[in-house]
Amino acid sequence: MKKRADTRCTLLTLKQCARYLKKHDNYIILTHASPDGDTLGSAYALYYGLNEIGKRASVLCADIIPKKYDFFVRATDHIKREGATVVAVDVADKALLGELKEEFGDIVNLNIDHHISNSQFAENLYLDATAAATTEIIFELLSLMKVNINDITAKALYTGLVTDTGCFKYATVNAKTHIIAAMLYEYNINASEINRLMFDTKSKKLLELEKQVLETAEYHFDDKCIILTVTDKMQESTGCSGTELEGIAVISRSVEGVKAGVTIKQTDENKFKVSVRTYDPLDASAICKKLGGGGHKGAAGASVSGSLAEVKEMILKAVKEAMEE
Ligand SMILES: [Mn+2]
Structure with missing residues (x-):
């Protein structure tokens, strides 16, 4: 065509x-x-x-x-x-x-x-x-x-x-x-x-992956921002990847006091899918726009390249800017 x-x-x-x-x-x-x-x-x-x-x-x-x-x-x-x-x-x-x-x-x-x-x-x-x-x-x-x-x-x-x-x-x-x-x-x-x-249904391997992901939780900006990471390794060791990870970003928004819940999923050695979940007045789509992505006010995403440390730095910068706006 x-x-x-x-x-x-x-x-x-x-x-x-x-x-x-x-x-x-x-x-x-x-x-x-x-x-x-x-x-x-x-x-x-x-x-x-x-x-x-x-x-x-x-x-x-x-x-x-x-x-x-x-x-x-x-x-x-x-x-x-x-x-x-x-x-x-x-x-x-x-x-x-x-x-x-x-x-x-x-x-x-x-x-x-x-x-x-x-x-x-x-x-x-x-x-x-x-x-x-x-x-x-x-x-x-x-x-x-x-x-x-x-x-x-x-x-x-x-x-x-x-x-x-x-x-x-x-x-x-x-x-x-x-x-x-x-x-x-x-x-x-x-x-x-x-x-x-x-x-209310999840596979055993997803539960196993969630266990590992929770270990990665890190807090920023007076605990208003949480970052969870899903590495390649975790996906390999649990056999849980791709669309089976759908829904994992929800965990980040369930933590008390968190205004910006961020989940980073590794898709390649230096490639990450970032999911952002926010509560009012923070705008997830505005945060993800700064990272080259988009979405809704409460839920958005972006694909970001770099090392995990670099990607985290970019995310934190975007979240900080959004918090100050
Ligand atoms: Mn839709």
């Missing part, structure tokens, strides 16, 4: 977004790499919804989809790349497409997202930064399109809602989030089972 000549991004309303999806027939739906419940829930709910109105779609993800999402993940249609309409969901920047960036980064036709930091890389964008999850938007979109929602679609939508809100705990949650959740309870979603899988 050809890269488009015009790199401007058109901002759509939800109505225009619905009209756009009705107009085309064959879709490739992209999730972000290291997939979470929201990007997967959005992609599959959109896939099921499009299928309901006779469209065909294929869901693509750069990384292996964790098994815990098996209850709504199914084989999707085979769609030829040529002539397909490319839709990204919950993808704030093309770099987040991971290995799919090369092929699709410059040819995304429609992006549906809720990240305030969205870099507007797609041809068309529907952005609602007030949505607690992208599945909130997908629910509204399917409703507007008068698309039939099945139990499996509802499960995918609910999973996005709970995973992006820490089970309705985060500051991003509003009345609408709960109203949509309530409407999803009308379907056979088995919400308690979804929540058990998403929040």
Whole structure:
């Protein structure tokens, strides 16, 4: 597929977004790499919804989809790349497409997202930064399109809602989030089972890794900032890595008095993924922006190169600046 000549991004309303999806027939739906419940829930709910109105779609993800999402993940249609309409969901920047960036980064036709930091890389964008999850938007979109929602679609939508809100705990949650959740309870979603899988279940190897990670805890700025480190070695010795580490950043924000919880994950010898979780008035996305990343006010991330000591120094500088602002 050809890269488009015009790199401007058109901002759509939800109505225009619905009209756009009705107009085309064959879709490739992209999730972000290291997939979470929201990007997967959005992609599959959109896939099921499009299928309901006779469209065909294929869901693509750069990384292996964790098994815990098996209850709504199914084989999707085979769609030829040529002539397909490319839709990204919950993808704030093309770099987040991971290995799919090369092929699709410059040819995304429609992006549906809720990240305030969205870099507007797609041809068309529907952005609602007030949505607690992208599945909130997908629910509204399917409703507007008068698309039939099945139990499996509802499960995918609910999973996005709970995973992006820490089970309705985060500051991003509003009345609408709960109203949509309530409407999803009308379907056979088995919400308690979804929540058990998403929040109360971890593998033995993850527990072992967490034990080691807790040993690395270091405090800064009057204990207002904590840094946890996940090294290559820990990932090798426990056999726990990649998407299996999803959720580990949550630990940092659970410590009393901490305003900035930082988790550093080693991805290569001199490469680290930094996850930042903050409480008001600190802005995680502002901290991560200083490190070349982005995200939400309460949760953001960045990829940083350097030695572990250098990376820590950069992070502390960014956190300090944010605390002083
Ligand atoms: Mn999301």
